Structures are given as C-alpha cells and as structure tokens.
Amino acid sequence: MNSPITVSTLNEQIKGILETTFCSVYVEGEISNLTYHNSGHIYFSVKDNKSTISCVMFKGNAQYLKFRLEVGAKIVISGNITVYTPRGNYQLLCQKIEPSGVGALALAYEQLKTKLQIKGYFDKSIKKQLPLYPQNIYVITSNTGAAIEDMKKILNARYPLCNMILLPTLVQGEGAKENIVQNIKKADEMAKDSLENSILIVGRGGGSIEDLWAFNEEIVSDAIYTAKITVISAVGHENDFVISDFVADVRASTPSNAIEISTPHINELRQYTDNLMNDLNHKFRTILLQKEQELKHFKKSFEQQSFTKRFEFIESKISNMNQQFQNALKQIIKMKEENLHFTKNNFLLNHPSNKDKKGFVQLSADNKIVNLSQINENDIITIQNSKITADCKVISKNIIDKM
Template identity: 60%
Template sequence: MNKPISVSTLNVQIKSLLETTFIQVYVEGEISNITHHSSGHIYFSIKDESSTLSCVMFKGNTKYLKFQLENGLKVVITGNITVYAPRGNYQLLCNKIEPSGQGALAFAFEQLKNKLEAKGYFDGNYKQPLPKYPKKIVLVTSPTGAAIEDMKKVASHRWPLTKFILVPTLVQGEGAAFDIVNSIKYADKLACDIMIVGRGGGSIEDLWAFNEEIVANAIHEAKTPIISAVGHEIDYMISDFVADIRAATPSNAIEIALPDINEHRIYLDSLVNEYSNRMKSILFNKEQELLNMKRLFEQNSIETKFRFIQTEINLLKSSFKTDLSQKILSSQNELILLKNSMKNSFSAFLLKTQNQVDLLKSNFELNHPNKKDKNGFVQISKNNKIISLEELQIGDKIELQTPKYIASCTLNSLEQQ
C-alpha cells in the first residue's frame, strides 16, 4: 500500500504539472465578475455556455491594455495557468488581452469614442470659431518632425504676418499622451489666437497618443480654439472629434488657420480697380454736369442777352432806316389829324361849357333872393332849420325871415282853415 502524501505536496505537484504543461494558452471567453483592485491588479472570470475560469492580470501587464475591460465583453486571452498552492485554486494568468473579432486598438478607439460622445465632447455647442486674422498661433508638436517644416513652409507663403510659437512635444511612444496633455495646458496659457495640435503620418501605434482619453480631456477643457492635425487625410483620431476643427494634415491646418495673402492681394486689386473705375465714372459725370451748366450759363449770361439785344437793335435800326421816311410821314399826318381833332373837340367842349355857364347864370338870376321879396311872404325856421307851418305846435319858438329882417316869436295859436 502506498504511503499517503500531504495536501500541500499534492497541490505543489498539481501546480508543477499545470504550470509546466500549460505554459502558454490562447483562450476565448466572456468577461464577468471583474474587479479593479487598488493595487492595480485586475481580477475577473471568463466563461462560455458551460464553464467558468478565474483570471488575473497583474499591474505590470495592465499598462499595455489599449481598451477598458468590461463585464460582458468577449475577449481572447494569451497567458499561462498558475496555481495558488495554499488554496488549491488555479487561474489563468493573463499576459495579453485582445477583444474578440477585432484589434484591440480599433476596439479601444470605438469604445472611447462612444464614451466621449455620450459625455457631449463632440457637441457643436462646445466648438469655438477660429479668428479670421490670427496674430499668434501656438504649435503643439515635435520640433524635429516633418510636420513642423511643412507648417512653416505653408505659413511663410500664405500669411507671413502671423507669429508662431512652438511648444516642443513628444508625439509618440511611451509617455507621449502625458506630454501632449502638459503641452496643451501650457500652450493654453500663452494667450494665442489658435492652437494646432498634431504630428505627421505614421502607423496606428505611432498615432495612438492622440486617441488617449487624457488628451481628449485636455483638448475639451482648453480655452484656446484648437485644430487637430494628426497623420494623413485618411487618419481619424479621437482628438479630431473633440477639437474645434479637424485638419486632414498639419499643412492643411495652416491653410485653415491662416487667410490666403494672394486672395487678399487679388481682392485688393479688384477694390483698387473698382475704386478707379468708380472715380472715373464720377469724374466723367461731374464733368458732363459742368459742361451742361457752362452751356446753360452761356445761354443765359448777360453777354448773350446783350448780344441778343444788340442783334435786335441792329435789326430794328435796319428796319427803322427802311421805314423811317414812311413812318415820319405817317406820323406827321397822324399828328395833323390829332391836332385838328383835338382843336374841334376843344372848341365843342368850350361851347358846351359856355352854354352850361350861361344856363346856370340865367337860373341864378331868376332865383336870386332879392327877386323873391314879396309883401306878406316870410320864411319860417325853427332852430335854424326851415320848417313848414303844418309842422309847428303851440308854444314853439320860431323865426320869421325875409331877405332883410328876422323876427323871433312864440306861436300862441294854430288853426286849420
């Protein structure tokens, strides 16, 4: 009969057997019961329809994860079996985890994109407009890459009036995301009009720093309008969605940020031509107005009127000379006729007037008061007014008047015959 072994010995033998037999496994399952320990380790299980397997990923390997582990996520794990001898438990020690069916980076991209979109980072309300004529632009990029040279070249030809400030930044590799974040925060304090964050082309791994959440947060929180210019036209980064403007390339970012000096030169030339043509038109119209006013003035000037009058006078003189004799003769005849007519009329007027005077004289002589004096006849007056006897009343004071005498009396009686 064999001698029994201790539990510890059995667990050690199992540990040795499992760990030497399952040195590297490649297993697919659905994550459940995930726990992120304060130490940085991640504990979870993977399962299928029938079984569950405990898993652990230590802190040293978690830093290589490109996406967030979540319950219900189907993953493919590369690792080895390890046994915890004191408890007799075995688990899968995870070295690498990939999302099932797609690459880790692509999944991480979509995962972070959905998360930030839900937080409103892509909302147009957060987008800031770019100034039309920026005075200062800060560049957050590598000082040695091709991108900075391309941007300098485009800027020198496009709009040389703008000042550029370079913030040297690590744009790929370990620690690049943190350096980008620090550079963005520093550049945001420089009071520039525009910030361009980006780099030239490269693989998805080279560009990955611009897909990190901390970079997205820094761009979202910046007060300076930001243009994201990462890689080539076909490359889309998380920074492109969060930034105020996305540029296809770093060179395109300069084209977006700066006005085109040649277009402005053409525009200025067109303004000069338009101004010149308009001034010519105005001057021509004013000149025509002056000419019309001059002609009108000449037509109505004193000199013109004098010339017209002189012409009329000359015509009259000529006509007068021609008809002078006839007019003088005619005038003489008219004067003779007028003289005779006036003489006859005056004689008739004198005769008529003499007759009227004679008639008045005759009437005066006939009606002279001296010839009206008859015995027994007087003129009755009252209050110096001639009055008839019928108008008197008893007691009236009256005057009886002849051409030579006036008698004052009082009427004592009045009888009707």
C-alpha cells in the first residue's frame, strides 16, 4: 500500500502539471467580479454561458493596460494557468488583455473621452479666449521635429513681434506623458504674470495612434484642464483627434495652424494701422476745423461784447439821441416860428394903424374882438377905429349869396 502524501505536496504536483501544460493560453470571455486593488493588482473572473475562471493581473502588467476593465465587457486574455497552493485554487494569470472585437487603444480613447466629458472637461463655457495680440507663445513639443521649425517660420512671417519659448518635450514613448505634464506646469508658472498675453501650444507632428497616444492620457488632460494659461492642442494632422483637443481651450488641425489661428498677420496690422492713422487724421482735421469755427465765433462774440463795441454802441446811441434832440428842437423852433409868425400877422392885422383905413372898423363884443360871422340879431357890439368907438345894436343879419 502506497504511503499518503500531504495536501501541500498534492497542490505542488498539480501546480507543476498545470503551469507546464497551460503555460500559454489565449482565452475569450466576459468580465465579472471585478476588483481594482489598492496595490495596483486587478482581480476578476471571465465567464461564458457555462463556466467561470478566476483571473489576476498583477501591477507590473496592469500598468500597461490602455483601457479600463469594466464588468460585462468582453475581452481576450493572453496568459498562463497558475495555482495558489495555500488554497489549492487555480487561476488565469493575465499578461495581456485586449477588448474583444475592438482595439484596446480605441476602447481606451472612448472610455476616457466619456469620463472627461461627464466631469465637464469639454464644457465650452469654461474655454478661455485667445488674446488678440499675444506677446509670448510657449510651445511644448520635440525640439528635433519638423513641427517646431515650421512654427518658427510661420511666426516670423506672420507676427515677428511675438516671442516663442520652446520647452523641449518627449512627445511619444516611455515617459512622454509625464514630461508633457511637467512642462505644462512649467509654462503655466513662467506665464503667471502675463496670462492675458500668453498662449501655450501643446502638440507634435503626425504619426500613428501609438505615436500620438501621450496626448490621450488622463494626466495630460488633467494638466491642460487645470492650466491657467490659454492652451491650444495641435497634434498630428487635420484628421487626427486626440483627447487633448477636446480639453484644450482651442484645437488646431496642425502645429502650423496653431500659429496661424493664434496670431494676427503683420500685413493686416499694418493696413489696420494705416486705416487708424487715416481715421485719426480725418477726425483731427475735423476737430481742428470745428475748433477754428468756434474760435471765430468766440472772437466775434468777444468783439461784439468788447469795451470798444460797447463804446461805439453808446456813442451811436448818444449820436442818435443828439440827432433826435436836434430834430425835436428844430420842430419846436419851427412851431414857435409859425406861432410867432401867426401872432405877428394877427398883430399886424389888429394894429391900430390898420383901423384907420377907410371903411374898416374893428368889431368887438363883451370886450372881445369878433368877426361879423359871430354876431347875431339884437347883439350889442362895439365898432371902433383908432379915433372913434360906437356901440351898436344888430337889427338884422343876412347871408350874402355868392352864387
């Protein structure tokens, strides 16, 4: 009869058989019982409609996952069978996981895009406006690529008044995402005193999705979102869209396009300046003419209100009053002359010497000289000349018809 073996020995023998027999497996199934452990390990199960197997992916391999595992997702696992001898459990040790039917990068892209959209990273209301006339453009890209040279040429041609500050950065491969985040923070610190006149361009030239992947990393999106400087994402070509394009304040189709949309053209500014000068000259001439007219008006008004004008006015009034006085005096003198002439004539007519003319006598009644038309029948009148007076009674009065 054989001697019995220990449970540990049995489990070790099973472990050796399973791990050597199933050293490389390729399994497809649906995720369940998913746990992301604080240690960085991932524990879950995969199942089909008939059975389930436990799985583990340790931190060393989990850090290279491009997408996040989700319950119910269908995946393809590359790995091997291992046995946890203390419990006698076997499990699938995952070395690589791919989404079933879709690429890992494509899935990771959509997962992160959805996550950040929910967090509000793409909200248009928080996007900062580009300054009209930037003074400093900070550029995060490779210092050896063609993109930076094109950007320099375009900036020198379009807007040489602006400074370009290059922060040489890894834009693909190991350490790229960390370097990008580091330089975003550095540019933000450098521009803290001139944020309203500064722009940060984060980008690179074209490449495969793997080459551009650093700009699809969550930590890069977080750095862009929290940056105080206005950020332009300029990655790849016009048809390339990365997560940083949605998070940034402005998306440019290429690095060269980032310079074009962020700077005015110097020739347009020259033309604009010429127009401003023409408008200024026109307004200046208009204002001068207006002030000249006002000055003439004030001068004329001053002249009219001056002492000379007042003296002239008073002198004119005095002259008019003098003329009026002279005219009035002449009228009075003329009237007096006429009255005097009338009195003289009347005196001459009534002079006593005229009374002695033959047939002429003076008629008076009640000691008043009257003429013949003033007496009536039965009036007592006195007739006289220079020598004789006679009281008479009017017997009758007849009107002589001259017809």
